[in-house]
Each structure stands twice: as C-alpha cells, then as structure tokens.
Amino acid sequence: MLMQTHEARLDALRKQLEKQGIDGFVIPISDEHLSEYVGSYAQRLAWLTGFGGSAGTAAVLKNKAAMFVDGRYTLQVRDQVDGRLYEYKSVPQDSLAEWLAANAGKGAKIGFDPWLHTRGWAKAAAAALENVGAELVAVEANPIDAVWQDQPTPSAAEAFIQDEALAGRSSADKRSEVAEWLKAKKLDAAVISSLDSVAWLLNIRGADVERTPVALSYVIAHADGTADWFIEPGKVPAEVSAKLGNAVRVRPRGDFTAALGELSGKRVAADPDRAVAAIFAALDSAGAMAVPLTDPVVLPKAIKNQAEQSGHRAAQARDGAAVARFLHWLSVEGPKGTVDELSAADRLQAFRKDTGDLRDLSFDTISGAGPNGAVVHYRVSEETNRKLEPGSVYLVDSGGQYPDGTTDITRTVWIGPGEAPAEVRDRNTRVLKGHIRLATQTFPVGTAGSQLDTLARQFLWDAGLDYAHGTGHGVGSFLAVHEGPQRIAKARGGQAGTDQELLAGMILSNEPGYYKTGEYGIRIENLVLVEPRKIAGSEGDWLGFETLTLAPIDKALVDRSLLSPAELAWWNTYHARVREVLAPQLEGDALAWLEEACSPL
Template sequence: MHTHEARLDALRKQLAQDGLDGFVIPISDEHMSEYVGAYAQRLAWLTGFGGSAGTAVVLKDEAAIFVDGRYTLQVREQVDGRLYSYQSVPQTSPAAWLGDHAPEGARIGYDAWLHGRPWVESVASALSVRGARLVPVESNPVDAVWADRPAPSIAPALVHAEEHAGQSASEKRAAVAEWLAERKLDAVVVSALDSIAWLLNIRGADVDRTPLALSFVLAHADGTADLFIAPEKVTPALVQHLGNAVRIHDREGFVPALEAMAGKRIAVDPERAVAAIFATLDRAGAKTIALTDPVVLPKAIKNEVEKAGQRAAQARDGAAVSRFLHWLSVEAPRGGVTELAAADRLEAFRAEGGLLRDLSFDTISGAGPNGAVVHYRVSEETSRTLEPNSVYLVDSGAQYVDGTTDITRTVWVGPEQPPAEVRDRFTRVLKGHIALARAVFPKGTAGSQLDSFARQFLWSAGLDYAHGTGHGVGSFLSVHEGPQRIAKAAGGQAGTGQVLMPGMILSNEPGYYKTGAYGIRIENLVLVEPRDIAGAEGDFYGFETLTHVPIDRNLVDVALLAPEERDWWNTYHARTLALLSPQLEGADRGWLESACAPL
C-alpha cells in the first residue's frame, strides 16, 4: 500500500472510531487563509495535491477531490485517480456531490474551524434531502492520524513601521471604533490574518510567501483591541508598538473571550470568519451581526505612502526581472536551463539587492506544455528543460517591506522565429492586456464589467481562458487581496461585484493555454486612479500601470496591432527604459535598450 493509500485507509479507520460516515477536508486554516502554514496542509498530506485551492470528501467506500479550472491538469498528476474521483468546480461542489453520494442517514463530519458558515449551511441543506447530517467534530480526525504533523509557527510578530504603513495603528483602530459606533455594535471579530496585520501595523513569518502572524483580534467600540497570539511570538518591540490600548493575550484565550460576550452585539464577517466563531458567540448568548470586516476596504485603498512604496518596489523588482530575462535570452537557447534552475536564478537576482523579504508566491516556471498548466508548481519530478524554439512562461512575485509584486512574462526561447499560431495567440492576449490597461470607466464600475475588455480578441477567434483577469494585491501583504477583482461574474464569485475605487491595486493578466503545447500570460499590476476628461459628466477612472519590464517583442505580430495599441506599447517601453536603465549596467542595460526599442 503506497503512502497516500495508507493515509486514506488510516483516516477511514479513525472516522469509524469517531462514529462518522464521512469527512470533508479543505485547504484552510482557522483564518480562512488562501495560503496556509505547514501545520494546516491537511489536504496535501492526505492526497498529495499541492495546489492552493481544493477540497476532498472521504466516505466509507469512495472519495472525491474538488478543484477549479486552474488545477484540472495538476490534480491528475498529483492525486491517485484510483483513490479519489476528480470533480470540477463550479460544475459541481462538495455540497452537490454529498447530496448525491452520502448514504441515507449518514453522519458527515467537518471541522468548524476550517469552514465558513455559508458553506456549512449549503452542505447541511444538501445532506438533509438524504436524511443525512453534517456534524462538527471536537478534534480533526486527520490530525489524529497525521503522526508527524508540524506545529504552528512560533516566529516572532514584527512591527510594520509607519514610514511604510502611512497611517498609525491607533488611527486605524479609531476608524474601526467609529464604524462600530455608527452601527451600535460593541465589537468586531477580526480573524483574517491580513486584516489583523493591516489594522495593528504588524507583520510576521507564519505563512509561506505572505508576511502574517497567526493571531485573532477583537476590536472594540472604545478604540481598544484584544490581540490573541502565542506568547512566544510577542517581543518587547511588539508590546511597545501596540501600546496600552491593545491588550495582549495567549491565543488559547480567544474562545473564552468569545464565550464572555453574552448580551453584546458583535460584528462577524461570514466570508472571512470560520463557522466555529459564529457558533461560539451564538452559544454564549451574544448577538452576531453578519457584516464585511471593516478593515477590508480601507486596506484595499492604498494611501499615498503605500502607493509610493509600491512604485519603488516595482522599479526595484523590474530591474531584477529584466536582468533575469537578459540572462535567460543568453542561456536558454543553449538548451541547458531547467524550470527549477530558472526559478532559482530569478530569485537570486531579486535577492541581490538585499531588500527581498520573501517571494510573494511559489514561482510558476513553465516550459512548453507545463506553461499550459495555469497554476503549475515546478518540482524535481516535473522540471523540464527550456528547449530551443519553445514558449516559456514565468509568473513570479516578491515581498518587499514597501510593496508586494506579481508579474508574468511569456518569452520565446530562440533561435528560430516563433510559429504563426503562437504569435497570433500572444498578440491577442497582448491586445486584451492593452485594452484593459487603457480602459476608462465611470465611478461605480465593478471589476466584472471590465473583464471582457481583456477577453474580446480571444473570443473573436473562438478562444478563452479559465481564470480571472485580475486580483487585488496588498501592501507587503497578500498577493491575492480582496475585495476587488476582475473576472466573469458567473457563479457569484466573491469580489466581482465590488466597485473599483482610486487607490486599489489589481493585476491585469489575460492568458491563453493550449493543453500539451504551451501557455501564454502577460501580467502587470495596475493602480486605479481618477481620470480628468474635459467635459466629463461625473467622475471617471483609469489605470496607472505599476509594473515595468519589457514584453517579448519576438512574439508580437505587429500587423495585428492597431495604431493606438502600438502607441501604448512604445510609450510603455519608453517608460520602462527610463525607469530601469539607471539601475542596470553593461550588457544588462544594452539588452534593456534593444528590448525597449519602439515597434
């Protein structure tokens, strides 16, 4: 019996012992985080799946794994199809599948600290049709059989200086207090780690690729707050930074604090707080009011200091990525560069400046057919060599104390010219990227209303891509930050209805993927800014492009570009040259000059 089969077998024995007929295993933690610490990687341990979004459902005689379009190929490579049936979201869901597959009268377990309340309600409703029940467990049965499960990180929480934050923690707490007072609320539970980091101006090292500290906060209407955090993480500098208005408690004190809220009106965000928080407050006799976490929108709207920091981080990052692309243009056509070696080299260029804190996500380094796997994660087993005359896609980002970056470039590895089909597809993606970059839109426009700007040239050729066009980005925080996004509104995806507001940062990343052949994506970060239009009736907005790195001219079919698209290209590359050339020298600068020459 191989490893994952043995683990599944052990879990089934544990479920029988616990009197359960099934169990649901998401990728999640107590904070509903996108990226979770090693201690919470239960799905990866059980199934082998390494993506950042997915769920497994284990019954006595069958099991299924649910992933969206980004992971269709990856799940088949990593998860044994004899053990788990592959299920595609949103075509189906754990709720729908359990509604069809759960035995009559079954008890299906779930960990209330890993799921949101809306999820619990939808699954309970689907099960009730079969006379089955969804049962919260006292302790997670996966943890019971995961013998060498890592402990949660005890890295110290770090102070995020006001020179980078642009606003003091006390001002931020005062704004939350005002929000509570307006709604006649006593307190708000802040459980999303990036909200806590932003509100208190703290960062940490508990989650790979995102500078967060594991903790919970109760913020009160008098402007004070309670922080629940492991004592090992608390330093004298942190205590001094937080001051008297923030009371520090052991993380273990969070549930007792919720239980002491009888008669209080408490705001809790159903999208960001786990079901267990609602259940604890309800049992305690508190009145829970379901409202969006009041930190979410202010965090998304960057202040002037954060904008300046982001521009500085982008310029620094752009120089590092350009040095990498120059190196790649010399080395890759010789045929000796692997995906892993390229990713390592790119990280090394970023690290040379001495200011890199971490990557903002695991680099997607996809040669040829691996580039067609949208959220491909390179490993020793899958790493391909970048072959001459092929397409290479690299999507990467960095965490600097003044900003978070995310950029994708698709390059042609020579020496021959790219085939006509590849140039056509690349140019259609480029035209969509430019259309979104140049978009002007009235106040009140949501990201979903701009999504087709980026897809139109692919659609006209009967093509599309199975991911969103843009996500929000934090300020030395999460590389995927809500509430704003640019995506199809189908399926009620979170964030697609959020109106875009000045100060929000988003990615602009249309793509095209030919399974088994190649992938194309062009990604820059953009900042929403007001647009002055003579005679405008009302407020209008557009985008400032923040990312400046050459786009591969070898892949462009210039004949397909309209004059205004060519103008955008030339203006963008002139700006890129002006911004980056002072940071580069010698052959790197020479490469940049030719890469930025007008079309």
C-alpha cells in the same frame, strides 16, 4: 512507521472516521483564518492527497472519495492526485454538497471541522444532506490530525512592526476608524480573524505563513478603540508591545474561544465570508448577538494611501530591474538548452535577493516550460521539472515581498533561436491586445470588476478562445498577493469580489492569458493602480489605471500586423517608461539587452 503512500493515508483516515463515529469527512485547503496560503501544519489536503494547489477540497466517504478544484487546477489535479482513489470534480459546475448528498446514503453522518469552513458553507451542506436523510456533524477534533504522525507544529516566529512611514497611518488611527464604524452600526465589537486584516490593523507583520508576511493571531476590536490581540505571547517582542501601547491587550492565542464567550449580551460583528463557523458557534453559545457584516478592515486595506502607493512604485521599480536581469540572463542561457524550470526559478529568486530588500517571494514561482506552461497554477517539482527547450515557449509568473510593496508579474518568453510559430504569435498578440485594452480603459465611478473583464478577453473571443481564470485580483502592501474585495473576473459563478466597485487607490493585476493543453501557455501580467481620470467634456467622475509593473514584454511573440496604431503607441510608451526607470539600475550587457528590448516595435 510513517505512512508514505496516499493510499495508506486515505485508508488510515477511513479507519479514524470509523473510530470517531462518522461516515465521511470534508477536507479543504484552509486554516482557522480561512487563509489562501496556509502554514505547513494546516496542509492537510496536500498530506492526504498530494495536491499542491492553493484551492481545492476533498470529500472522503467509506467507499469513495472525490477531489474538487476550479478551472485553474484541472490539469494539475490529474498530475498530482491518484484517479484510482479520487474522482475529479470541477467547481462551480460540480457541487460538493450535491455530491455528498448523492453518495452519502440515508442516515450517514458527514464530518467537517468548524474551524476550517464558513458558516454559510456548513448551512448549505447540512441542508443538502438533510434532504436525503443524512447529517452534517461538526467534529471536535480533526481526524486528519489524529493520523498525520509527523504533522508540523505552528510557526513560532516573532511578529514585527511595519514602519508607519510605509504604512501611511498609525494603528491607533486605524483602530479609531473601526471604532467609529462599530458605533455607527450600534455594535460593541468586531471579530477580525483574517491574518492580513489583523496585520494591517495593528501595523504588524510576521513570518508564520510562507509567502505572506503575517502572524497567526486574532483580534477582537472594540468600540472604544481598544483591541484584544490573541497571539502566543512568546511571539511578541517588547518593542512590538511598546509600539502598540496599552490600548492593545496581548492575550494567548489559546484564550480566543474563551474570550468570545466573554461577549455575552454584546452585539458583535463577524464576517460570514472570512470568519469560520466555529467563531459564530462560540458567539451563539455565549449569548452574544453575532451580526454578519463584512470585515471592516477589508475595504480600507484595499484602498492604498499615498505612502503605500509610493511604496508600491518603489518596489515595482526595484523588482522590475531584477526581472530584467533575469530576462537578459535567460536570453543568453535559454537557447543553450541547459536551463530547466527549477534552475530558472532559482536564478530569478537570486536576482531578487540581490536587491537586498527581498523578504520572501509573494508566492511560489510558476516556472512553466512548454506544456507545463499550460497548467495555469503549475508548481514545478523535481518530478515535473522540464528543460527550457530551444524553440519553445516559457511562462514565468513570479513576485516578491518587499517592506514597501508586494509584486506579481508574468512574462511569456520565446526561447530561441529561430522565430516563434505564427499560431503562438497570434495567440500571444491577442492576449497582449486584451491586456492593453484593459490597461487603457477609462470607466465611470461605480464600475465593478465584472464590467471590465470582457475587455481583456474580447480578442481571444473573436477567435473562439478564452481562459479559465479571472483577469485581475487585488494585491496587498507587503501583505497577501491575492487581496480582496476587488476582482476583475466573469460575474457568473458567484465569484467573490466581481460586484465590488473599483475605487481609487486599489491595486489589481491585469493578466489575460491563453493555454493550449499539452503544448504551451501564455500570460501577460502587470499590476495596475486605480486612479482618478479627467476627460475633457466628461460628465460625472471617472477612473482609469496606472500601470505599476515595469519590465519588458517579449517582442519575439508579437505579431505587429495585428496591433492597431493606438496599441503600438501604448507598447512604445510603456517600454520607454520601462527603459527610463530600469536603465539606471542596470549596466553592461544587461543594460544593452534592456535598450534593445525596449526599442520601438
């Protein structure tokens, strides 16, 4: 009989921990590749706790347990995870390692799965536990898997080739670049375990993870330009093998650990932030010298070449037309009071499918009506589904995966009839002003994302307001919607990517927001491309942003009196561009709606 309640699952896990001789266990949202979005087989935290967010960790001891999430999920975790079973903890303010140390007790053995954590995390947790006489223990078998009776199996979907015309470079050229990097560092090989890095390096895509077109596999890249690709052989069609050629050796995924053992005496690069602890342990056991270096694919992948940039512009134009059709539909149907969060999300997806080019969504649509919009990473379900009430705010954050680009756009909409309250228009306009400020900023080469973050927050700060998430994340090309290494966010808290300088060709989101708990949420998000800028009389080299996303922003939520002449000019120029690109793709009432939505403010 399957365990239906999360209390029963927690009890079963505790019994299994006792069988395995450990006193506690740490459960992250993770897979063997440290992916943000993981396959259904790896959704161990969701199965155990009911938490549906994309980032979080649970710690389970014999008599207590805790759930650790960041500011994006403060509200969501309380809705989804039983507070009688788990304490709610916020990161980075609360440390999981410190909580374990404070609660484990002397002599306790706390288990962790070395295929789901970084070596750095394991070292820090082990040190914290050692200070109180407890021990961190790597388990050979994940105890969740022993009690998860209907655990799905990993996807068997076939990998496929990403057209070189869209990739802009051949896999051989990319592997040659990695080989030159290895030789310059006097290294023999590099372990590439991030799924999007593998996909980019080999110019392949897959369907093993929802929302991200990747194939479950690893690569060991060698200094001679060859590579070993560890993937289930049945997932590699003949045309993929033929395209990759003899320089890429296809080996069973199950041989990966043994292959690490074959690197005895070699100098091998592995990324301490992207490769799991088990990879480092296997290299150490083999007598290889594991050299901790950033994955050599990460930066080249982030800097889009001309083909990728052109692909993104085409994808954004196509996606923008789908979003415009949706916003027109919502303007008609929303005030009737019959639309709910699920039906709105379904309709938006249908408009994207109508393009004929949609391969998947790029993430689960955040469709938040009224108070649900204040949950930053809200995920609508049958249980939480709300009507879009007339006279309320609706937030929709969505995106699509197209062969030529990945999209991510947020629009906040006033569901009429009537005028939005002054407070809502004030907050939305402050968010808009921050969005415009960031979009129009020029900055010197060498500027990091953390140096720009305040620009988007300043008008909220003026009113004593803020938002508990980053302002911008990198975006892939028909790959991960959240891509590093670049990020625009506060520098404090050790957030990865905030010290990465922004380079021409990088794509990021520009998404300030404001959230009033229990009432409404506001976010305005466009994707931007970092590009060189010429400034008359300037000294040195400068950069700026090209806004890629094209869809109307709701006028009904704007207080025109709060906008400066320069901000009004940006609004009108942006919407003229939206009209120019989208109008040829629309007709009838949708076109008439677009003309009105894009008319000067």
